[in-house]
Amino acid sequence: MNSPLAAPLLAIEGLRTVFATDDGEVAAVDGVDITVQRGRTLGIVGESGCGKSMLSLSVMGLVPAPGRIASGRIVFDGEDLAGLPAERLRTLRGKRIAMVFQEPMTSLNPVYTVGFQIVEAMRVHDPRTPYGELRSRAIAALERVRIAAPAQRFDAYPHQLSGGMRQRVMIAMALACSPDLLIADEPTTALDVTVQAQVLDLLRDIQRDTGMAIVLITHDLGVVAGMADEVAVMYAGRVVERAPVADIFNDPQHPYTLGLLGSMPRIEDERERLLVIEGSLPPPGRVPAGCRFHPRCVFGTHACTLQDPPLFSLGPRHGAACIHAPVERFSMQRTTEEAA
Ligand SMILES: Nc1ncnc2c1ncn2[C@@H]1O[C@H](COP(=O)(O)OP(=O)(O)O)[C@@H](O)[C@H]1O
Ligand SMILES: [Mg+2]
Numbered sequence: 001m002n003s004p005l006a007a008p009l010l011a012i013e014g015l016r017t018v019f020a021t022d023d024g025e026v027a028a029v030d031g032v033d034i035t036v037q038r039g040r041t042l043g044i045v046g047e048s049g050c051g052k053s054m055l056s057l058s059v060m061g062l063v064p065a066p067g068r069i070a071s072g073r074i075v076f077d078g079e080d081l082a083g084l085p086a087e088r089l090r091t092l093r094g095k096r097i098a099m100v101f102q103e104p105m106t107s108l109n110p111v112y113t114v115g116f117q118i119v120e121a122m123r124v125h126d127p128r129t130p131y132g133e134l135r136s137r138a139i140a141a142l143e144r145v146r147i148a149a150p151a152q153r154f155d156a157y158p159h160q161l162s163g164g165m166r167q168r169v170m171i172a173m174a175l176a177c178s179p180d181l182l183i184a185d186e187p188t189t190a191l192d193v194t195v196q197a198q199v200l201d202l203l204r205d206i207q208r209d210t211g212m213a214i215v216l217i218t219h220d221l222g223v224v225a226g227m228a229d230e231v232a233v234m235y236a237g238r239v240v241e242r243a244p245v246a247d248i249f250n251d252p253q254h255p256y257t258l259g260l261l262g263s264m265p266r267i268e269d270e271r272e273r274l275l276v277i278e279g280s281l282p283p284p285g286r287v288p289a290g291c292r293f294h295p296r297c298v299f300g301t302h303a304c305t306l307q308d309p310p311l312f313s314l315g316p317r318h319g320a321a322c323i324h325a326p327v328e329r330f331s332m333q334r335t336t337e338e339a340a
Contacts, residue, residue: 007078009181009213010036010059015072015082017051017058019284026285028054028067030237033311036181041207041214043228043245045221045260049281051237052217056183058082059215060099061089077180095125098174100167102186107170108158114169115154118142121173141172145202164195171202178210185217200227221260225249230317233257236282236292239311243318253320255297291322299324 017029029051036042044052057063059074074081081089101107109117118138142150145168158166167187174182188196207214216227224231232242241254252258259277279296288295294304303323311319314326
């Protein structure tokens, strides 16, 4: 295991990804800093629309027009991807960095067999390898993602497989070239709970066997609980808290994280339930001044409207973007301001 002091596999610094709209450019990712250590799993959590997919597409160089990376660095193994020529990026993508998406049906081509599609994914990086050998490797890959009767399934079309099986096929394709980093964007959101657990188990086993790093993106804190080493909580295009996974659950410091935990169904405690977040996420371009979470925050004070808080350090690996953190001070702060 690498020490935390070793150079990270991926370091994102000050990333801003914007979209051109009729009202000018709006930021979907608005100044994100993130690091991923080799062989480890970073969970990225936040409600739908907070910029998780735009962040992952930025790393992959796949931001759709009219979007673009406006500023920041995406340093992968010492190389800044944000400034890379398209051709070099294509080589890295799928070879050292692979991605699986939420909806495998839209990523698989319905007119080709799954075997053919895995072979093609391998052929991009091994153009000289004969078909027979790629076919054997593809069948081995299907076996590795625990698809039963892989030789028969090689000839199946996507619609002949269940959602869970299609997601396994996508993982097999992503692994075809032994990536150092797998970005999994809501990989289990479309699956029922049992199949979801099986796919997460599979990812964990593959990581143990290969040592690849994983960025696991989800709107569901429950998904990161058993998977992630570190967690970054995103809100409105920004990371508002990051910490080792145990601290996120046992010592959350940002009111938004507290709210996400309060929204988790298994928490029955009365005190936690009071923290369920009211209101909705502001879209890009409508982010309020000051702390972007303050209009929805049960601990919000006048001071929160005045400055956009940076990530304050609350421990060696724990940061939260809240002027009232650490959390014990929330209630006291409020009482003092109300009295003033
Ligand atoms: N092509 C686009 N043009 C303008 N805004 C977009 C575009 N694509 C996504 N967005 C906006 O960017 C924000 C972040 O989207 P996304 O990264 O998909 O969120 P998440 O994956 O966290 O649900 C959303 O508000 C979304 O509406
Ligand atoms: Mg998304």
